[in-house]
Amino acid sequence: MSGGSPRDSKNERGGTTRESPDDARNQFRPEDHDNDHFILTTIVGSYPKPKWVDRSRELYEDPDADFDEDAWEEAQNDASRLITKEHERAGLDVVVDGEMRRNEMVEYFAHRISGYEFNGPVKVWGHNYFDKPSVVTDVEYDETWLVDEYEFTSEVADRPVKVPITGPYTLASWSFNEAYDDEESLAYDLADLVNEEIKKLVESGARYIQIDEPALATTPDDHAIVGECLERIADGISVSGANGGQSDESDAVPEDVYLGLHVCYGDYSRIYPEMLDYPVDEFDLELANGDYEQLDVFRDPEFTANLALGVTDAHTAEVESVEEIKENIKKGLEIVPPEQLTVSPDCGLKLLPREVAYGKMANMVQAAREVEAELDSGEIDVRNAPVSADD
Numbered sequence: 539m540s541g542g543s544p545r546d547s548k549n550e551r552g553g554t555t556r557e558s559p560d561d562a563r564n565q566f567r568p569e570d571h572d573n574d575h576f577i578l579t580t581i582v583g584s585y586p587k588p589k590w591v592d593r594s595r596e597l598y599e600d601p602d603a604d605f606d607e608d609a610w611e612e613a614q615n616d617a618s619r620l621i622t623k624e625h626e627r628a629g630l631d632v633v634v635d636g637e638m639r640r641n642e643m644v645e646y647f648a649h650r651i652s653g654y655e656f657n658g659p660v661k662v663w664g665h666n667y668f669d670k671p672s673v674v675t676d677v678e679y680d681e682t683w684l685v686d687e688y689e690f691t692s693e694v695a696d697r698p699v700k701v702p703i704t705g706p707y708t709l710a711s712w713s714f715n716e717a718y719d720d721e722e723s724l725a726y727d728l729a730d731l732v733n734e735e736i737k738k739l740v741e742s743g744a745r746y747i748q749i750d751e752p753a754l755a756t757t758p759d760d761h762a763i764v765g766e767c768l769e770r771i772a773d774g775i776s777v778s779g780a781n782g783g784q785s786d787e788s789d790a791v792p793e794d795v796y797l798g799l800h801v802c803y804g805d806y807s808r809i810y811p812e813m814l815d816y817p818v819d820e821f822d823l824e825l826a827n828g829d830y831e832q833l834d835v836f837r838d839p840e841f842t843a844n845l846a847l848g849v850t851d852a853h854t855a856e857v858e859s860v861e862e863i864k865e866n867i868k869k870g871l872e873i874v875p876p877e878q879l880t881v882s883p884d885c886g887l888k889l890l891p892r893e894v895a896y897g898k899m900a901n902m903v904q905a906a907r908e909v910e911a912e913l914d915s916g917e918i919d920v921r922n923a924p925v926s927a928d929d
């Protein structure tokens with residue numbers, strides 16, 4: 539395409555947006571992207587596992603079955619390759635392996651962090667059980683958590699790969715604490731471990747890291763604790779961030795690391811605008827499920843970070859039409875200009891039937907491309923996007 543780039547539309551707005559988060563985000567724009575505008579499309583992380591993956595795990599865990607470590611590894615590699623390619627086929631700009639290697643968002647990490655112990659499953663809801671781990675000694679980092687996963691996925695992917703990591707606040711909240719005076723000090727120690735892991739991931743080439751903190755939505759008064767966790771996570775990692783960000787040149791970490799935070803199913807008015815002080819580039823928020831009733835929360839003060847807006851509901855097994863998703867994307871444009879907008883499903887899609895999950899992704903990508911074309915042609919007026927008062 540000739541003509542303007544998304545940067546031009548930013549300049550028309552008087553350059554009110556920050557420079558660096560856009561730079562970090564634009565590295566994910568595909569070279570063959572057709573439209574001048576670019577609304578980044580991605581998914582939160584988890585995706586329905588093919589039934590044979592769960593069956594393989596059962597066989598692997600059954601000492602009587604003839605299914606060894608190599609067979610299990612092969613099954614996970616096959617699943618990871620399959621789902622990464624499924625994301626690419628749907629057209630996503632940034633893909634994930636669907637977390638095929640992770641059984642559960644806390645358990646997976648607890649198995650790799652020294653200080654954790656497992657004492658059997660506890661009932662969480664209905665007939666569902668969760669193998670809730672206990673922290674029995676100070677937590678320590680002794681092996682990488684996701685570097686192998688990232689290296690495999692980025693090897694098979696033709697598109698950039700996002701790495702979702704369960705955040706320290708959620709890891710602390712959803713564990714039994716038998717070692718620390720309080721959950722807060724446990725969360726801070728875990729945040730330091732997440733920081734170590736991210737540095738290893740960045741060394742391996744990862745540039746898009748998403749911290750998942752669903753526990754924040756259920757206990758929003760703890761937003762200051764999550765803020766301190768994120769400061770520790772971003773320490774030494776050059777993140778542009780809504781507040782001007784952190785950087786530590788001595789660490790020589792590339793400046794294009796893009797850090798996101800996913801928070802879902804809660805009352806955002808209890809963490810906004812305080813969350814804008816977090817050192818992250820992007821907030822990934824679930825709003826489709828609540829029919830955008832919470833959108834007003836983000837109008838004032840101005841949303842200064844990038845917004846990854848949930849535009850398809852992860853809790854309904856019905857594929858929204860392209861038209862409906864386009865309307866949802868336009869709601870995002872009421873909060874941020876196009877160059878600050880990413881779209882994704884509300885939350886992980888793993889509980890949906892696989893063909894429904896795929897349909898949601900494919901329609902979301904088509905909707906984003908159509909909205910971009912309408913922005914290019916001027917059919918969509920972005921004047922509702924916030925402009926700072928002193929502009």
Ligand SMILES: [Zn+2]
Pocket residue numbers: 582752800801802824884885886
């Ligand atoms: Zn979520």
